[in-house]
Amino acid sequence: MKLLQYYKDLDHKMLNKYPVAWVLGVHLYIPLIIASSILLFAVGALVDLSPLPQWRDYREIFSTISMVLVLPTILLVILFIIRQVKFNSKRVHIRLPHGFSYPIFLYYIAVFAGIIALPFMANIGATVRAGLTLDTQQFKKDTYALDDGYRHFYMSKQYVDSNYLQEYGQAPDDNDYIDHRTTYRLTAGRDSLIFQRSKLTDQYIGRSYGMDTVLLSDVYAEIQSFIEVASRYGAEFSVTNPREIVEINIRSDKFYQNASAESTVAYEHISNSDTFSNTIRFYDEYIDRDGPFFITSIEFWQFYLLLALGLAVLVSVLCSVQIIDFGWAMLVTALTPTVYGIFIALIGLTTGDVGDGIILFFLTLFVLFYLWTAFASPWKYRLKRAFAITVHLYAPFVLMIYMFMLRSLSNCCSPNYSYNDCDCYHVLTNSQYEDVVYVCAVALTFVVQYLFARYYKKEYINPQQ
């Protein structure tokens, strides 16, 4: 009750003293976002405090937290938009000096970024914690020993297709997938071991893992090295003598090759294999930006920024124009791709370079038509406004389409393209080019936002034609 009264007093004070901040809900949304973020971040970091081996059990918590928070997040976004529209439209934004518009737009980005970050704030907590806890550089170095030595400690039946068996000179089978016992036996000279390697980690270390023939002395070295390294990741061993391990393995393999074993495991010398493999999985997921650590991927943040930016642009427009104009604009915006798609489909040339050229030509015509309608046509002002808003919303997307189509129209190959039939090469790889397109689109969003904020102000303050 005391907290509620405190909030009411604050709300009252904000309304009287800082009306713009009150409309923006600074006193409501900023504390709410910060408090929720800290709480969820802490949850993520604390979950990570559990022993690493239990990682597999805990990692599901993050997806559960995200799922649970999706609806409240959507609700929060909607409530924020409603608040802005309720008090803003043609009342606050239009009346403010132009210098205010941009900070408000940046505030919108910050609020939406804060709100839509909530479902994965726990992931961020876990990631930060993991980043502080895990020595990934050491793990990457240890990967060689772990992957090279793992087969000597664990083998189970594998289900592989017949092509795979053929590749390794084993009998093909009519079935596509068969129950296959992996190989672990001495060569004819008995000085080497022929066995099918198996990776433990998900890390790529520049060598392939398949059938291999290795001198026994090297095998013993691999086993010794694995024991040393794996111990650092919590592995405990039932047998530690390399010679004994190899003997057991060969015996188990023979048994498996000659008998129809019920068990899926031929041999296993790590007594706490679940615990150990969980620990390795934890490192793998962190390095691969997989599982709860997806938030460390650039693609994710690109999408995240785009979403926050898109919502901020939409709300800015919604608060700067009359609702009826916004409604018409949404209609034009929604119909634009459909009309353009029908138009292009009617032309019938949608594939190949010639098709791309024509699509680009008509896209340019469309863009010019929209610009003319919005700013130069003698038509009714509502229609002009609707087209202007559409131009505002679509500008970054049109730029992206142009940039991608222009690249596809040139006959040059990507620089990492390996074939020799290229006349020329692009300066940037496809991935680098996508990043450039993204940056350009984001930059254009900020530029058009600035320009259109001025346009809306003039449009609604100056007398209508």
Add this chain to the structure above:
Amino acid sequence: MIFEAQQIYKKFPRSSFVLDVPQVKLAEGTITGVVGENGNGKTTLLNIVAGELDAEGDLIYSGNLAQDHTDWVEIKKRIAFIPQRIPRWYGSLIQNLKLKAALDGVDAESIEDYLDEILSFLGLMDYKHLKWTEISTGYRLRFELARMLIGKPELLVLDEPLANLDINTQQKFLSDLKNILQDKEYPTAVILSSQQLHEIETVSNQMIFLKKGKAVFSGSMNELGGNETSHVYEVQPEHSDREKFLNFLAANEYKYGSSGEYLQVKVEGDSDAKDFLKSLINEDIAIRYYRNISQSTKRLFHE
């Protein structure tokens, strides 16, 4: 002069309608009524005066000619425009009023007192904590008026404010307007349009009568019909005596027009309203309604 315009001219594309008003002058402390039939340009004229619609002609607000965007930004701060359909308010009424006051730069410490003063003035104190949906159309209009008064506008533009109000609420609203103009706190000029001729003429200092976009009359109420040698009376005889009344008009060669049950009789010469009424009584014609419209814009509707 708060607002002055010469040669206001507006033509809409693909429309034959033209608004052509030679002059509009709105002085501080005055009310100007704009009347005319529907579709004759009242709303267009008010939109032009309020700066919502562009038109040819020089518009001068408090001595400043409106030319570009910068001018309009400043001018719009001094104009309060209440359209016929008032946009809905969200949240509580007092919250909206506080927001407007804060945005208009009213000192935070004195907002409550300032708003209470305006609300008391308009008799709205008991309703300030209600919401938009909880008050009647009349109160919505008065709250909108209160909101507009917060910024102490120099020019108050009201488009058909009396539409949809009952007769008591109309009187109350017009009385509010009169009070506002008498208050030194609000050095304001008011221009409003309405179909309620009698009510508007009662409070207006000057009238503009629009017919097909042209200002047929523009001036003070005293000027209306002042130079005319004839008088115009609006009469509604009892239904049973209508025939007798028409015979009376024919016998005296009075010119008349009719709109429904009402007849507008033009009487040449010096005889006044009392004389004409007496002659009707002498003829034993039962009268249901009688009004001298010689100095009302109503006579212009029938000319």
